[in-house]
């Protein structure tokens with residue numbers, strides 16, 4: 196089969212012939228149609244992730260979309276985290292219980308782009324953030340894929356105001372296009388007090404839910420806006436590994452700082468979360484900015500993702 200094959204850690208995969216995978220008990224063979232390039236793919240391929248350096252050569256791709264017995268499905272893989280190949284190939288293996296059926300009306304490429312980012316956004320707002328109608332939401336990193344989904348899901352769930360915060364001009368524009376009521380620019384030079392003041396100006400009083408894929412200074416600043424019983428849900432650290440929170444602020448408002456990872460939810464939760472977002476894609480036009488490229492262009496696409504110049508999610512059209 197044709198596949199994107201990684202031969203050296205921290206390099207780019209190249210298109211090549213690769214042996215067809217053989218399903219074992221409990222696995223299904225997926226004819227892949229679309230595979231996104233996500234930050235986790237690059238982290239695993241770097242050989243420096245906490246999963247350890249993957250054996251080489253291997254096919255990256257922690258998720259994808261394809262067909263199993265004629266049925267369109269989304270599937271996760273553990274490529275780069277455990278031995279075995281991933282989704283960036285004409286054929287891939289998935290655990291039978293992990294595949295999620297796709298509704299009609301959502302293109303394979305969009306479903307592939309939504310995948311784990313949509314699951315994180317949905318679960319952060321609902322399961323961890325317990326967002327209720329009429330509450331105010333602040334989405335950090337609102338121009339990323341998780342952020343774009345979070346803005347649209349918050350709107351759908353009846354948030355009274357959704358404020359985004361994003362770094363690059365492109366990310367700010369994407370957040371606006373998703374329906375954010377206001378977008379606060381972030382800068383690598385931000386300092387917590389002045390950023391908190393800018394966020395407060397964009398918000399309408401205290402914030403009930405903060406969606407936080409950034410940590411660092413944006414998270415420190417956002418936490419100061421949490422109102423009574425406010426919840427900040429962190430699931431990433433793009434802006435720093437550490438943030439600081441005031442005990443007096445948190446305890447006086449019974450506010451909560453919560454962690455979230457897609458790795459600690461059940462198969463049912465993952466399926467229900469993804470299907471909920473896919474339904475919004477079909478029924479309400481939920482979407483995120485993305486660019487479709489052929490598998491043959493995997494090396495340059497990977498390099499764009501690695502250098503931070505992709506601007507939007509890149510997804511490989513496989514077959």
Ligand SMILES: NC(=O)c1ccc[n+]([C@@H]2O[C@H](COP(=O)([O-])OP(=O)(O)OC[C@H]3O[C@@H](n4cnc5c(N)ncnc54)[C@H](OP(=O)(O)O)[C@@H]3O)[C@@H](O)[C@H]2O)c1
Pocket residue numbers: 234235311312315336337338339340341342361362363364365366381408409430431432433434435455456457458508
């Ligand atoms: N815990 C989980 O289960 C889970 C699941 C999914 C995602 N995540 C994490 O959530 C994060 C977002 O994922 P994604 O899929 O949305 O990724 P993405 O589409 O690549 O978006 C990342 C966003 O983060 C912004 N960003 C990066 N560094 C920043 C910094 N120093 N300051 C401010 N903004 C910064 C980027 O802004 P610019 O466009 O301006 O560069 C970009 O818009 C990632 O860190 C990912 O690992 C975690």
